[in-house]
Amino acid sequence: MADDHHSGRRKLADKHAPAGIMGDHIHQPGQWMVEYKYMNMYMEDNRIGTQTVSDQAAIDWGATSHPVTNRGATPTQMTMEMHMMHLMYGWTEDISLYSMVMLPALTMDHLRGPGNPAGSGTSFTTHNSGMGDLGLGALMRLYSDERNDWLLNLGCSVPTGDLFRTSSAPTAGMMNQTLPYPMRLGSGTFNARPGVTYRHFFDLCSFGSQATADLPIGRNDRGYRLGEHYRLSNWFQCLMTDNWALSIRDQHDWRNNISGQDPDATDMLISTNVENFRGGYWYSLAVGTQFTVGKNYFNAEIVPTIGQNLDGIQLETDYSIIASWSLAF
Template sequence: MKLRMPIRLAALIVLALNVASQADDHMRSRADKHAPAALMGDHIHDPGEWMVEYKYMNMYMDGNRAGSHRLSDAESVAFGASSDPVTNRGASPTAMTHEMHMLHLMRGITEDITLYTMIMMPSITMDHIRGPMNPAGPGTSFTTHNSGFGDLTIGALLRLYTDVDDDVIFNLGASLPTGDIFRTTSEPTGGAVEQPLPYPMRLGSGTFNARPGITWKHYYQFGSFGTQFQTNLPVGRNYRDYSIGDEFRLNAWYSHLITHNLSTSVRLENLWLTNYDGEDPQSTDALISTNVESFRGGYSLNLGLGIAALVSGHLLNVEFVPTLYQDLDGIQLETDWSIAASWSKSF
């Protein structure tokens, strides 16, 4: 009789652990198992498990903003005459579409470590209006385009803490300077002069970047909450003698389950960017505001509205992200909205 109580207690403990494990697996296999589509680095995989993902992102900019004030195309050209430094004498940007195609591979190494890599292919198109000093004619328009391979991202996701309802994951990430940062065009001057594409149209940073981040996710029976702090920090300057600005993103989101295989999400993002350091020797501030290193920083507040669906083991994830507020250094193209969509499969 005396042996039965310890045996029964041990059996209850094993049963409780099995129930907790099953609840854990159940919650992490729902439609909300990943963060909204625009985010990454929020989940890990079982040892030996692979995940392949294709992600598409598109950021659309229309019109310029000085600080928090929107400017017309004519006001953007005029603004440059009295700005510090003087700019937009050659041209002023009017709109930009920045598309990104990404192939994301992940593999679980242990229960708490997942390795990943991401191949990025940007496609950037920018519309302009020519300024008062342009030999091709003030007030006329032109478009430039650039595309190809971007910087390669690699890293490890380390789960620092987990229980039935929670995961805390550290992102030990980095990017490698595989994207081209120096291409030229004669479009701005109508073929008269060849000049480098401005900073926002370059395909990479040209530097090795540290990308540390941390994510906390909490699961409920009816949904999940998450918050993530993610950075992008260039190390030194590139061969063109400049470095892009530091990037800091603070996100919080809530995903609500409609069914086990369908969820919706709402997300709030704070984005801080610092100005560039150094200067490309062929960058001429007066030509266009996108060449001005001190006009690259600012703050943005973004809203994300998403939906995710599990279909026969395939996760489809879409998010629309309008910009709520922007306060930009100098004069810059404002971001109106972005969209992210992904397909992923684990095996």
């Protein structure tokens, strides 16, 4: 493709999609881009399907659920932070290569249940942080003209995140237990991460749509694989000036339950170890801003969750915050 696909209209503040979108643009041959992205997802209160329940109700519900759960504890809130280092390189006019190093930090608060030897009704916190799974891939331009771009994302993840850490916090130091599924740093499997993105540029605004999937391959060393994750996002950006844009974006997430079982996961202890209580549907509506300062590009969004329908009982998602800085050279 000619070099004009990377100039003119596509140099303005909406040249990149909102902060929650990855894989939406490619670079000129020989051009590098470095990016730091920070993401924080906050969850509080348990939800059964579409209904929010109290902490005590979550423990009581677990006594008659199938399987029985939350006898050891129930989660009450969780913060999922992610620091991401992103590197892109324009290999050809139509192909850019990328890598992503993930550094998650996970914190979950709990209320002990009636089967906990440390005492029912008391609270504790678990934390885990370190390197997550490594992302690798290529972005390919399928079609481009003066106003439109179609991109294909051929991505994957490599299982570099730790699955084996333990904690003695649930029993107040009496014994170590393997951290439950959402507190682990990676999937433990190689995952295919395909995606397709469409963008249309008007004179003073732009529209985009992206569909992606996260598809685990096989099972990990603990005998399970995470559920498939499908996402659809649509966004609209409006230029306030050449260097500043505002955005609005909707996001649909569908996640399947875990396949297989970790032999160290005991369903009766806590709902976060129940494989059939990990799937569901989430709908979010994000507002954001993008702006440039010289060669520096800044991007930020706040992403409240508007609706969710969860399998079994899980912590509900309240909102996410996403912010990034990038530089192309």
